[in-house]
Amino acid sequence: MIENTIRKALPHDLEDLYAVFSLADTLHRVAHPEVFKEARDPADIKDYFLARIQSDNAVVLVAENQDKIIGATIASTQTTPDYSLFIQRSFVSVENLVV
Numbered sequence: 779m780i781e782n783t784i785r786k787a788l789p790h791d792l793e794d795l796y797a798v799f800s801l802a803d804t805l806h807r808v809a810h811p812e813v814f815k816e817a818r819d820p821a822d823i824k825d826y827f828l829a830r831i832q833s834d835n836a837v838v839l840v841a842e843n844q845d846k847i848i849g850a851t852i853a854s855t856q857t858t859p860d861y862s863l864f865i866q867r868s869f870v871s872v873e874n875l876v877v
Contacts, residue, residue: 780844787831787838787850792824794847795840799823802876830854830873841877849877 787795803823806814817823830836836854840847852874858864 782841782843782848784839784841787827787840789828789831791831791840791847792827795827795838795850796820796823798847798850798876799827799874802874836873849875851875 803814803816807816827838830852831838833854836852838850838852841849851872853870853872855868856871857868858866860866
C-alpha cells in the first residue's frame with residue numbers, strides 16, 4: 779500500500795500548488811463572483827503562495843502520494859485585537875484547504 783505523506787511546502791512546489799488550487803479558485807469565482815475574481819496574472823497566485831511559504835506566521839502543507847501533490851492547506855497564526863473586551867490570545871486559522 780502506498781501511503782500519503784504530509785510535509786511543508788517548498789518554493790519548488792509553486793507550480794504544483796497552482797495546479798491543485800486552480801480548480802478550487804474557479805469554483806469559488808463561479809459560485810461567488812461578488813467575492814472572488816480571476817487573478818490578472820497566474821504569477822500573482824504563485825507570488826501569494828511563495829509569500830505564505832516564506833511567512834513567519836503561516837505554514838503551507840502539502841499532501842503527496844507517490845511524489846505527486848494531491849492536496850494542500852494554508853494556515854496562519856492570528857492574534858485577537860488588544861481591546862478591553864477581548865482576552866488576548868493567539869490561534870491558528872485555516873485559510874485554504876484543497877484535496
